[in-house]
Structure formats: structure tokens, C-alpha cells
Amino acid sequence: MTTNDLQAYSSVLERLKPLINTQLFDEEFRLLTGDLAKSQQFLIKMELKRLAQPCTYYIDLRGRVDGEVRPFEHKGQTHYLDEVAIQTFENGLKQYGQYTIGIFEDVTNTNNNFRVRHQQETNKRLQDVLSGETSDKTVNLATLPSDMDSTANDYKAAQLIRFAGYSVRREERMNFSIDIEVVLQDEERFPASTSDLSVSGCKIKIPLAIEMTAGQKVAIFFRGLEQEFALGINNGIPYQVIDVEPADKGYYVRLKRLPLADEKGFSEFLQNFIHGNKRRYKVNLDNTYEAVFIKGYEQFYLPRISSLPVFLAVNDGKATPSCVLTTENNRHLMHYFQDERQQNVLSQLLHVRRLKQCLAKEANENSTVLYTFTHAAKGRLFFYSATTEELLQHPELKAVFFGFGAAKPSFRAFRMSVLRTVPAHAHIPLSLPTTADQEVQKLNQPPTPLIANFIRNLRYIVALTDISTAQSNSLYKAITYDAALLNQLKVFGHAKLEQIPPIESASVQYVNLRSESRFLYKTTVLLERDKGGDIQAFSRDFSSKGIQLECAEPVEFAKGDTVQISLPELQKITTKHQLSALPYEVMAVSKNKLIMNMRVIDPTNDHPGKIFFQQLINNNRSKLTMAEETPKFPGLGPALRNMYIKALDTFAFYVHRQGVRYNLDVVALGAKPNALHKLLAQFSDGPDSITMLPLLKNNATNLQFANQLKKMKRQEIPFSYEVFLRFTPDQDNTEHSFETKFDFDFQLHSAKKAFVDDVVNKDLLFAFKIFLSRTGRPDTEHIAKELGYVSTYAIHKAKVLEEELWSVVGVGDVVDITDEVLLRFNLSNEQIAEQQKKRLTLLAGIKQPV
Template structure:
């Protein structure tokens, strides 16, 4: 932005900007600034040169402007701008003949920018106060804070969408209803389909589910000769009373001349659906639910493991992987790269979890490994097992926590069934020629793979640096270490393979990557180079692998050369190419690099752009190919129908961040129940115990501002003390986050104090930055809505585009109690209290 002291000369700057890179600039500058002091002339010239320099910034106005943002390509870059910004951009390109820093600032400061509006309205309010008129107010919805407790959060019920067998048209027409005793009365339709209808009848009349009726379509008879003087038979499905009317859903019963009337209704609906509008209720619901599911699933930190029952034994067959959980698959592999989950997820452990109430089908799994004679041995114990062996608890914790391989997992068991793998679209087959194809069940191959699947075990790594340190402080008798053998898992000659299946979702990379191996020389100093090779490349980045460990970190700048590539091209200089390190693997052998563009174009980028353009057909895309087509979607459907986690979503509206949408799976978890204690019919969940008067919301917002989509989740621990029997929120809940209780001693005191008389719930939160919504997943349904209600489609898209963060909440109450040395008696008493609480909530619900 132009400095305030140069604002009086803004008109001069605007006149000179188009001439900055022309031969006329100096002459015109001298004429226009003749009356301006020399020091100001110097500052003006520097400002003009700044504004006129080439710009490489991406423009992304999503969530920042009052307009529909869409992708816009220019000079190989994809910007995201609305119509106002695009017009300003194209106008600027014509004026300056290139993309400059001044043009970037101009586009970022259009009149419909929320930040600009906020600044203008702030100035207006200040001027109003100075002028003695403090009652002047603004109506900018983006800067008006809405009290969360007035509206309450939206609750998204995962997998709640249903398929409609046929299109239903909103259609109101007069009808007569005849009941079984021959009595008739007037009513009207609300909507109409081939096989059913929704009716509006007077409140003085009552129909019951299962009752048979006949409908005379008087309104239609006036225009069409239907020939059904005795009416069309229907049966009542359900009823609902709203204010002074009763709404009744009915299905049509078979007729002797069934075919003729069905054909009439099909033709009538098809010919009039644009006139009377198709009923979109279930499709709108499906778009919202699927959109939020697809934000959440790629960011889960839990590893879902799918178990089949074969010869009476549970066998882990597949694991659904994401960017956040892939490392867990590797952790559970031995020196032969074989998965040991078969040994850890025993039938006894699964049975122990499944015998608990649905809300408690989980435990804490502690693991570590021991290397001996070139072999890797796994040891594990659950929270329940250690409570039954109190003499070994301290020995296990004290010894195991010293090991670098020490891990703590939250383990939850969920039932599943192969039938859950197939979820139909919410659209009927008649809506689009592709719907029937998309609604096909999984292939015979996939059905054969999943036919024995009965359980999903979700493993979430909840290891924390503080908890590890506390476990390490536990003293134990080293002479009794041999007793830990009962927690060891013997080596087996053969273990069943575990198939890692990547969750399929939209590719959020800016450009395609291609597999290619070529020599790379990393410049260490003027004389020393480290040899490496590329794994894949794009025009703007490389992934390289070295033969020895490197000490680079994210953000480092490096220089490299491509000697073999230089031999095939003299057009570009491929030595001393500057790249920035974006990520380094745990093995410190693989780096992801991004080009660093200074004043001129990056020679490496230009070379790879040309290489891709000339050899696109010969290059191999670096994408994960599915070993079994359709398996990923089948596992996704099974998981989303079974999960019982607590997802939440952060939306950005202008300068404001809101946490006002939460998700729920097949079963509510304890946080759902806890936040529903003081809810009501309109507001079933009250987030105030979690948000702490919006302080948590602001903390999460500040965290998200500094995160990128590919960053690992930021974790928090939250301690909620619930005092039963209170009527007010402030008296019922005491909530503290780990950033509130800054020391282990403070947290331990809070835990011990809460256990004395109250209920204690502890949760671990995984907060991730999201990318753009996966509209490909909902393309058919969103497109269908757009045909009949473009305004509704736009509202849905804007809602999804405004999501900037997703959180996942895991219950770690039992691990917290063990971490802070709570006795077995206190722990069992607290578990009993929690069960009573859950029972009371479910009874009240």
C-alpha cells in the first residue's frame, strides 16, 4: 500500500503508473512533479518503481470478498477472483502490459473486499463520534459478532442422506380424500411423485399410519381425462402436525390399470418439473452432509483398520490411510515389513471392548518395541489389562516409556457389515443418464474382499511429550522386568498381509507431478556437492532422494544442479538453481522442494514447463493407483456409517472465524452428550463449555492463520469438570485447556480436585487446516440442485468454501487418569460415574 505521506499525490501516481516501463516516463514525471519538493519527488519515483515491478504473488480472494470467486488463469498461474476483481485485473493488464505489484494491490483493495469495508466503516464510526453523532451504525454482516448461544451450532449427522427412487415435484392441487367408511373431505397436495405424495389436510381431520384412502385428483380432472371416478388407492405412511394443519405422506397402492396412470404421472412430472420445481430437500441435505464428510475424512488422525472374521478369529485385512495416519501403518510393521496388528488386536481385546456399553467400546493401548539379534519384538498392554495387574503397572510404564518406540493409542471398536459399503446417490435414476451407473454396487472383486468384514478398529496416537515424561518418572524394580514377557508378542513365521488403501479425495496439488529419476547435485559449498536423484517433478517443485542423511529443515534455501538434464538443453541454465525446502522425511533422505523466484523467471521452472509440454504423453503421473478399483469408496462408506467421533468445523466469514458446525456419527460420543446437558429443543448442543466465552474459538482461529493445508494437525488437551445437578452453565462446567494449565502440577491438581466430587472428561483435539472443498465428490447432486435452484447451489458452495479448519476430538479420560497416578479404586469409581451419566442422558433423550 502507498504510504500515508504520499496519499496527497495519489492522482500523480495513478497517471504515471502506466508509463513506468516506457521511454516517456522521465519526461512526463518531470512535468507532473515540477511543483513538488525534491525529497518528495525521490519518494514518488521509488514508490512508482515499487508498484511497477513484476509480481509473482497468487491472488486468492476466497472468503475475502462479497462475490462469487472462481479460478482465473493468467501466465500459467491460477488465481481465485470474483467478477469485480477480474475486471480490475484485466483493466490493469491492459494499462501496465504485465502483472505488477501495483496491480496486485489494486485487486486486493476492491470496494467489495471485506477488509476494505471494515476499514471504511471503522473510519465512518470514528468520524461520527468526532462529529457528536455516536448513534450512526453500520449493517455489515461480516463485522457483526453473533452470539453463538442465540442460534446454536449446526449438527451434521454423517451418512444420514437417503436415496430417492424417483423425482418428486412441488405441486399444489385440490383433491378429495375418501376414507374407508365412504366419508369424503377436501385437501390438497404439497408434492407429487409417481408412487407417492405429501398431502395437507384440515386439522379437524385425522389420518393414521397404515390407513388406506382413495384420492380423487379434482384439479387434474379439470384438465385431463383420467378416468378414475372411484379415486386412486393410497396408504398413509406417516403424519405430522404443524400449527393448524396435518401433513400426511402417502404411497400409491397397486391398480389394475397401473401402467397407464404411472405413465401419465411420469409424463406430467417430466413436462412440468421446471414450472413447478422439483422437491430438492433430500438432495440439499445430502450435499451438505457429504461436503462436510469429505472435509473431515482426509484429515482424520485415526487409523481405521478393517477386520474380517475368518475361522472364528479376527483378521486385520485393510487399513484406510490419509496424510495424517500413514505413519501408524509403518509403526506396526516388524523388521520384515509385515504388519503385527493381527497379534495386537486379539479376539480377547476386541471382546473386552464389545462387552462394554456402546459409549465405552474403547480402551487405551500402550505399545513399545524391543530389538534383539536383528529382530523387532512388539510389546503391548491395554488400560483394562493393566488395571487387572496392578503389580505390573508401574514396571510396564516405567520401563516402556524409556523406549524411543513408546506409543499410546486410543483404541475404539465399531461393528460394521459389508452392506454398509454401498451408499446410493440421493438422486433417482431418472434424474440423469449417469446416475444408474454411479449407483452400481461395488464390483464382485471388492465384494469378495469385504464379505467377511465385521469390525473396524480405529487407532489414534495420543502420545504426548508431557505424558511420556511423567511415565518415565515412575520408579520400578528392575529385577522384575522379566515379568513383562506376558505382554510380549511372539514372532510368527507368517502374518496375514495388511492392505493399505488410500482414501480417495480431490487432489489439492496446484499441478500434476510426474515420476522421473535423474541425477541431482546439491551444493554444500563452492567445492562440495552431495549427489542425489529426483523421485518426481512438476514445473514448480521437485522431490529428491539422497544416499545419506541430510540436515536440512523446512524453510531452508538450497542450490542444486541438474547435470544430465543440462546435457539435453542449452536453452536453460540448470546450475545453481534455487529451491526452498518444503518438507523432509523422518528418515532425512527425502526432500520436497519448491522453486524460489527472484527478479527473473526460474530457469528450472521454464525447463520443466517445456519438458512437460513436449513429452506429456510419455510421462507417468505420480498418483497413487488403486490396486482394487472401488475398494477405497467401499471402506469410506463403511467407516462413515460406523464412526462415533466428534468433528467440528471452523468457518471464515470475512475477518471473523466461527466454530458453529459439528458432526456426529452413528453413535454420539461423550462430548456430544456433555454439551447436550443444558441444551433445549431448538439448541440441542451448547458449545459454551468448550468455547469458554469464545476464547477457544479465537485461539483456534489464530492457530489456523499460521497453518497450511499440508501441515500436521495441531493438538490440544482439554479438561472438562462437570458438576451434576446445577441449572446454570457457569456452575455446571469448569473447562481448562493445556494452554490454560501450563504445568503438569497444575493439571494434576485440577484432575485430583475434580475426582473428589464431580465428573471429569478429558479430550484430545486434532486441529487441521483444510484445502478447497472436494466438489467432485458432490458434483452430480450439486449440479442437479443448480439446474432447479441456482441460488441454493450458490449458498451451499459458499458455505463449503468458507470452511478453513476441521477438528477431531478423541476421548482420553482414562489415559489422563493413569498419567497422573490416579488409583485403581478412584479410576473404577470415575468410570462408574460416567456410565451413570451416559445412562441418565440417554434416558432423558
């Protein structure tokens, strides 16, 4: 790109570009630069030669310009350019005679390029600040952001999609317009035309003067077809109206075909007609396109959920945990809920009384906060747990539970959400009709009898989300309590059971980008440090090349550090390998400094730990549980995945990268809207969009989310934010209704506490935790069949879908933590009850977004 010191001679450069390789160049150059210094003449000539150098760079402007990009061929090379870029490219060819560096720079710096626009906007802001034209006199030039987000004035609402909200079509529809005659039951006849046609139905367009209603029966004569084919049907084809929707200068009416005496013959005719003409006329792809779109976003979200879905089966009136759905982000919770015998205690924590308390709540708020910690005594590990409601029922023990429990490293706060499910939801067939090709029917098979029998009694899903932070735990820990009451905490304790029902584990299936399999295993690990004793930890999973640890105390290690680790328990089973002082490199550290991912440092390929784990895996593969959890029941993972996606009450959002800009363009809704959906829906324009302005305060997308995503890799655990909303009812717009504070807006805990107290005393408090994950490449294997079908009949639509999915760089999971925040800041029981009452009243009165 031409440097700033030559910008003053841009007109000279433009006049000389077409002459650079001609005999007229030297004479014209002398005429135009004769009054310039020799040094300036030299720079201009060198710049012209640089711009005229042949270029082989491939140009791809997809997602980088404000324009429709399409393939552009030039001398066997395919570029992806929009119309402005194509015109610039062709003009450059006329100037230079060939594809050069100058053309490349011109094409990648057109005025509709997002990067160029961003730079122009930034320069204008700088000029405004320097000239004093800005209204904000406190602007600091050193902190002027490099990425600026949309303001409220030009903000575009996010598209709202519903998970599992796609329809399944039994047969292909063809966009086909043909003249028909419609006969009503009173023998009134009128001409109309079809807009699409299938074997069992059609959509027709009728005039405004005609009234038709759902359930009405009509007869249709296909006059256009009768001109070419002898249908031999004298009384018309019977149809029934499904629904009517307004259209331009008329109505669209959806009809289903009713049984006919010689139905088989007409059905065969229509099927053959559609099959024979679907290359000539467009196949209707609406539902398949929608399904691919939504499934693509589902597959970004599900593998990155931090919640642990626990599926409960009802037998003899008693609900007990039967299986869990795991991901890389939630798998550690299975370790947390294990005692010293490696037995899972979820069946004791998720008892019937707690389920009924959640299900009985109003306004679809079927959730609570579950607090847990463990206490070790005589070599045994005992679990203690209490919900918000249980602590309010025992006010004299609340301080004791928090003060004593939070002093334990095991103290956790979980959002516990109870969802209803049915086994029928385990089967989600493709959106393609079985007539599309022979493979569809094979892929659309329901769960096997083995899986169907396993899930037949599943009725509830409890989603457990760890919403603890080191800062929140310190607040609970600071609560003073009467030690004399410690013995009374046994009311929250869970006794040891001799027989604990096993819980099957299955994982979300998706494109695995890891180089090798990992295996679940819990063993003691000691980490050496320069000062003080060793840090105790335990493994969560391992492979031959790496290990993930959970530490008993926060660590000071950072990514890139070298740490010596020892494996004392594993050393007992081998004398061949020395499992102490093993060098490992820290690859990632969690925000709370308790979880570390590490890999072996093995420059000589003889790392004892690597060799030991390789032999351990090879000799015990049948006994080890893969972290990806190949289940005992093949097909269980997809079945549980489908049941969860049809039941969840999540709020998910997606961050797209478009050039240098990051936009929050898509928000997902589960089976029912949660509190945040309802709050934002009040200020949204329609059922298909939702405003995110309250969460995008101060350019949160580009200044916080985007900057964080740039630092993250796909395999890293989510980065979390806490956001606090003051909501003032009965206001006209979002600006007056919401006051937004992120956790990073508060310098001190006291400031956060003061904000919460003020909101509780005057307005309504809503608090949410955002789990932000970096995405990798889209899992197109999950949607391959449907995407291929779209490509067959509308390749341009398939490319648009792929480009949109490839532009996703981050996914956010927003979890309600309001009740936990109220307890965290030690508000009175009366204040908590009043806030809950106000919140439920508000949410119950808000119309659902879709």
C-alpha cells in the same frame, strides 16, 4: 480510504465530490476551504482527485457482509454485492458519474461489513478501557485481541449434522399444489390439496378437524387433474399413510401409493406429467440439497482423519485385520506397526479378547487405550502392548511397563475404538432418483463382484488414534519401577509369527493437490548437524522432489532450514549417484519434532537425490506402493470409505471464515453420539443444534484455532490441543456445569496435575485431544452430479451451498483421552475405577442428541 488527518473535513469532501469534474469545482472549493491553510487545501484537493480516479477493481462481498449477496452488473463487469452495497454503488455513480476509487472504498466499508463492525467493536472496547468503563480493571491494551469471538450472550449454537444421514430417493418429486378429494375407509370425504407429488407417493395438507394415522388406507381423487385429463379411474387411487406432521392450521400427511389394477397406465401418466412439467413447477430438492450439504462436509473430514481405521473380517469365528483405510495424516501408522521384516503386526495387537472387552462396555463407550512400544534384540524388533484394562489386571507391572516402555522412542498411546459394520454399508447411492437422467443409474452401481467378495466377511472396524505427546511420554518415563520385574513384561509381548496374513491398504479418494505422486518406502536416513553425531531417521514416503522422515529423537530443525542428508542403504544399490550430503530444505516439522517434510534444493537442476529417485520410480513403478495407494482392488477405497462413514463415533467440527471473523458453525455426528456429544446435548436447544460454549472458552475459535489455521497449509499435519473439562452434574447451565482448561492454560505440569487431582476428588473429569487441520478447496468433484442437479432447478441454492463450502478453512477432530489422562498422572486404580463408574452412569442416563 480517507486518512485520519482528513476525517475532520469529511463534510467538505462530501459536498465537493459531485463537483470534482465540473466547472463549478474551483469556485465551490475556494468558498469551502478559504479559511484553511494552503497545506490543508492541497491535501483535500489531492484526496478528491484520488477518489475520482476511474476504478476497475472487482468487488466480491460474499462472506464479508451481513446481507444476501447477488450478482450486480456494471459495464460488463460482474460484482457480488448485497442490497446496502448496491445502493451505495448507485449513489456513488450519481456523485462521480462513473465507477471510481471513491465508490470502491464506500462499497467495501458499509456499516454491515464484518470487518467494519469488528473495527467499531474493537474501538469501543479501547474507549471503554481508556475511560475506565470496563468492569475488568486488568485489561492489557497491548494484548487486546485483533479477532473477538462471540460471547455467551450472543453465541449461536452450531448446526448438528449426521454423517451419512441423507436419504436416497428413487424418483423425482415435484412441488405441485392441486385440488384433491380424500375418501376414508368409512366413506367420509373431504377436500384437500397436495404439496408435492411423485409416481409412488405424495404429501397432502388436511384440515385440523380430520384425524389420520400411520398405516391408514385412503383413496384419492385428483379433481384438479381430472379437469384437464381423462384419468378414467372411478374408485380413486389407493394410498397408505406413512406419517403425519403438524403444520400451520392443519397437518401434512405423507402417503405412499398402493397397487392398482391398471397401475402401469397411471404410473406412466404421472411419470410423463412430472417430466413434462418439472420446468414449470419446482422439483422438490430437499433430500438432494441435504445430501450435497452433508457429503461436502464429509469430504472435508475424511481425508484429514488422524485415526487409522482397521477393518476386521470374521472367518470361522475368528476376527483378523483384512484392510485399512489410509489418509495423508494416518499413513505413517502403517509404518509404525511394521517389524524389521516389513510385516504388519496388527493381527497380533488386535486380538479377539481385546475386541470383546471393548464391545462389552456400557453406554456405547466401546473403546480403550492401547499402549505399545518396541524392543530391539539381536537384530529383531519385538512389539509389546497393553490396554488400560490389562494394566489394571496386572497392577504390579503397570509401573514397569510405563517406566521401561516410555524410555523407548517407539512408546505410543492409542485410543482404540471398536465399531460394528456390515458389507451392505459399502454402497451409498446418489441421492438422485434414477429417473433424473441416464447417467445416475450408471453412477449408482453397487461394488463390483470382486470388491463385494473381498468385503463380504468384514464385521468390525478398529479405529486407532495416536494420542501420545512428548510431554505425556515424559510423565510415563518418570515413573519409577523395580528392574527385577522386567522379565515379567513378556506377558505383554508378541511372539514372532512365521505367517502373517497380508493387510490390504486403500486410501480415501479426494482431490489431490500435490504436484507429483509419492511412494511408500522405509529406509535409513542420516541427518547431519553442527554438533554431535548424525541424527538417525527413516523415510516414510518419497517423491523425486521431496521426502518425509521420522526421526529417532526430537530435532531442533525448523521450517526453512537447510539440512544435509545421506542415504546409506540406498547408496549400496547405486554407484552412479552420490547419495551423501544431499541438500534438502525443511518444509514442515511436527509438533513432537519427530516428523519432517523436506524438499530438494536444486538450483542447477542436477540434484543427485532428485535424479536417483526419478530413476528409481521409473524403473520400479510396478513394485512401489503409491502413498495415495492405488489398491490392487479398484473400488476398495470408496467401499471402505462408505463403511467407515456409516460406523464412526467421531466428533468433528468445522471452522468457517466469514470476513475477518472465524466461526465454529457446524458439528458432525457419526452413527452414534460419543461422550462429548452427550455432554453438550444436555444444554442444547434441540436435536438440530449443539452448544460448543464449553470448548470455546476465552475466544478459543479466534484466539487459538483461527490464529493457528492462518499459519498452516493444507498439506501440513494436524496441530493438536488437549482440553480438560471439569463437569459438575445437576447444574442449570453450561457456565456452572463446566470448567474448561486447555493445555496452554497451564504453565507447569504440576499445575495440570493439581487440576486433574482436584477434579477427580470432587467432580467428573473429561479430557479430549483436538486435531486441527487446515482445509483446502472443497472437493466438488465428489458431489458434482448432485450439485449439478440442484443447480439445474435452483441455481441460487447451489450457489449458497458452494459459498458455504468455500468458507470452510479448518476441520477439527475431537478424540476422548480421559482414560489415558487418568493413567498418565498415575492415579490409583481405585480412583480410575470410580471415575469410570461415574462417567458411565452419567452417559447412560443422558438422552442421545438425535
